[in-house]
Amino acid sequence: xxxxxxxxxxxxxxxxxxxxxxxxxxxxxxxxxxxxxxxxxxxxxxxxxxxxxxxxxxxxxxxxxxxxxxxxxxxxxxxxxxxxxxxxxxxxxxxxxxxxxxxxxxxxxxxxxxxxxxxxxxxxxxxxxxxxxxxxxxxxxxxxxxxxxxxxxxxxxxxxxxxxxxxxxxxxxxxxxxxxxxxxxxxxxxxxxxxxxxxxxxxxxxxxxxxxxxxxxxxxxxxxxxxxxxxxxxxxxxxxxxxxxxxxxxxxxxxxxxxxxxxxxxxxxxxxxxxxxxxxxxxx
Amino acid sequence: xxxxxxxxxxxxxxxxxxxxxxxxxxxxxxxxxxxxxxxxxxxxxxxxxxxxxxxxxxxxxxxxxxxxxxxxxxxxxxxxxxxxxxxxxxxxxxxxxxxxxxxxxxxxxxxxxxxxxxxxxxxxxxxxxxxxxxxxxxxxxxxxxxxxxxxxxxxxxxxxxxxxxxxxxxxxxxxxxxxxxxxxxxxxxxxxxxxxxxxxxxxxxxxxxxxxxxxxxxxxxxxxxxxxxxxxxxxxxxxxxxxxxxxxxxxxxxxxxxxxxxxxxxxxxxxxxxxxxxxxxxxxxxxxxxxxxxxxxxxxxxxxxxxxxxxxxxxxxxxxxxxxxxxxxxxxxxxxxxxxxxxxxxxxxx
Numbered sequence: 001x002x003x004x005x006x007x008x009x010x011x012x013x014x015x016x017x018x019x020x021x022x023x024x025x026x027x028x029x030x031x032x033x034x035x036x037x038x039x040x041x042x043x044x045x046x047x048x049x050x051x052x053x054x055x056x057x058x059x060x061x062x063x064x065x066x067x068x069x070x071x072x073x074x075x076x077x078x079x080x081x082x083x084x085x086x087x088x089x090x091x092x093x094x095x096x097x098x099x100x101x102x103x104x105x106x107x108x109x110x111x112x113x114x115x116x117x118x119x120x121x122x123x124x125x126x127x128x129x130x131x132x133x134x135x136x137x138x139x140x141x142x143x144x145x146x147x148x149x150x151x152x153x154x155x156x157x158x159x160x161x162x163x164x165x166x167x168x169x170x171x172x173x174x175x176x177x178x179x180x181x182x183x184x185x186x187x188x189x190x191x192x193x194x195x196x197x198x199x200x201x202x203x204x205x206x207x208x209x210x211x212x213x214x215x216x217x218x219x220x221x222x223x224x225x226x227x228x229x230x231x232x233x234x235x236x237x238x239x240x241x242x243x244x245x246x247x248x249x250x251x252x253x254x255x256x257x258x259x260x261x262x263x264x265x266x267x268x269x270x271x272x273x274x275x276x277x278x279x280x281x282x283x284x
Numbered sequence: 285x286x287x288x289x290x291x292x293x294x295x296x297x298x299x300x301x302x303x304x305x306x307x308x309x310x311x312x313x314x315x316x317x318x319x320x321x322x323x324x325x326x327x328x329x330x331x332x333x334x335x336x337x338x339x340x341x342x343x344x345x346x347x348x349x350x351x352x353x354x355x356x357x358x359x360x361x362x363x364x365x366x367x368x369x370x371x372x373x374x375x376x377x378x379x380x381x382x383x384x385x386x387x388x389x390x391x392x393x394x395x396x397x398x399x400x401x402x403x404x405x406x407x408x409x410x411x412x413x414x415x416x417x418x419x420x421x422x423x424x425x426x427x428x429x430x431x432x433x434x435x436x437x438x439x440x441x442x443x444x445x446x447x448x449x450x451x452x453x454x455x456x457x458x459x460x461x462x463x464x465x466x467x468x469x470x471x472x473x474x475x476x477x478x479x480x481x482x483x484x485x486x487x488x489x490x491x492x493x494x495x496x497x498x499x500x501x502x503x504x505x506x507x508x509x510x511x512x513x514x515x516x517x518x519x520x521x522x523x524x525x526x527x528x529x530x531x532x533x534x535x536x537x538x539x540x541x542x543x544x545x546x547x548x549x550x551x552x553x554x555x556x557x558x559x560x561x562x563x564x565x566x567x568x569x570x571x572x573x574x575x576x577x578x579x580x581x582x583x584x585x586x587x588x589x590x591x592x593x594x595x596x597x598x599x600x601x602x603x604x605x606x607x608x609x610x611x612x613x614x615x616x617x618x619x620x621x622x623x624x625x626x627x628x629x630x631x632x633x634x
Contacts, residue, residue, distance in 0.1 A: 171370065176335075176337050176357075176366070177364070177371075177431075178372075179356075180336075180358060180362070181358070181383050181384035182387035183387055187387065191372075191383070195375075196373065
């Protein structure tokens, strides 16, 4: 009986270990390889063990100017990505919250129709409307600017939908109590709805930040000036700029990939804690 | 001095539902008036019209002589306690209570004074820094009242405030609300569907049915002289006995009996109402009933009886009388205690 149970446990753990390895091993290999010199990587392939070039590679990537124009460092690209990710997430939350507020709490002609029109834009992903979007941004003279990178993306049907569902679940009595307490539309939004939406906001921030951070096609098209390029674009450009007689700097590429991974992971860990705390505390 | 006057107030919803059909009513200064009626009778709608949460289709709502039909809820100087309390979940008790005053730009010192005073009155002193989620149902209820009290409004509105509490707490809060209202002497309206709550809490009852006012009066007036068959059957527990009868040549014919002394009523079919406690057990009485079921309530007991003609009667007697099922008893009723209603209109005749 006891033996059977131990075997069962062993099998369970073996499966779990396999699962973890399946997910974590590639990541580990990327990290381990990034600490080797390019020659080793090209000669022996991906590495499992660490080497001694960690600081050299990472410091080099973060501070040395590289890229097509030899003008950008990874830290600049990280900053750009951060601006895009945060602007994208915050913008989406503000726009979708206010849109949902209007749809749920104000009766205006064609309100429901407008909501469904917003909702159907989900059917048109960015890639489908990329050319007209590019044209609009170009005509407005917003190419190669942070506003051009962020503003066209901040309308969010998903966010509007989530906030709409959430607002509809807030009891009407709260609105009525606020009315009797002398809170107008603006005060109700700021004093009551916003604090109640904290968990929603945290959840959306996690999702939207990661989506914004990982944008590839949009920044690729909107920016030609490398000082606006993001880390996701940077990974590729490192690989492309091979001087004729030098080996491709795979170690640097790997280092960039690892660097590109860190902020979204941190955001998820940080906000998840907040998100769960909010879930536990909140009750309507 | 606060007087609220309702002049043929009406409410028709966009879908054509006629929720309130012309109500004339005067709420007197310092009184607690209860709107009572079955669900769907329009009592909550009427209260929400007074609060300004529901638009008034027609009629006038006058507060201290000025028409407030179109005044914003916030400017009507009324405070409301909601059925589910509607406390702001993210604010502390203190913030919940002071929020309305902050919006009104009341000076900070004055807000603190009022909140502390209300908290003391409601025994919330210890709870001021808690959030609503950390409070029990009764405590939330008190916070909701505190939120209304600090406003020092002209008019208190209670929308079924006790229906989310358990029976014991409800009885306790009923007493507390009554005491508090007496103490503050704020004109109040209390909505409930529970007739016992209505009887115990109110200075006056306004019994509503189907969007119309059936009767207004003190609890005893409404109980002992119900203006209609509906009021008679709605107020009073256990329910009043209602049997069909007829007035002919000044005598009442009911369940095979003839009772003289109704000469002021013209000949017509009537409904006769007899309160269960108005039966008198007598050996020489006219009516012989068989006991079908005995409900022991401790202080009282309730006898479910059947008459020879097959009609059911509920009789209330002091407890512990030892009546048995199947036993025959003889009873009588004093004719002054009978309530006669027109079979057609349901209105009181005597």
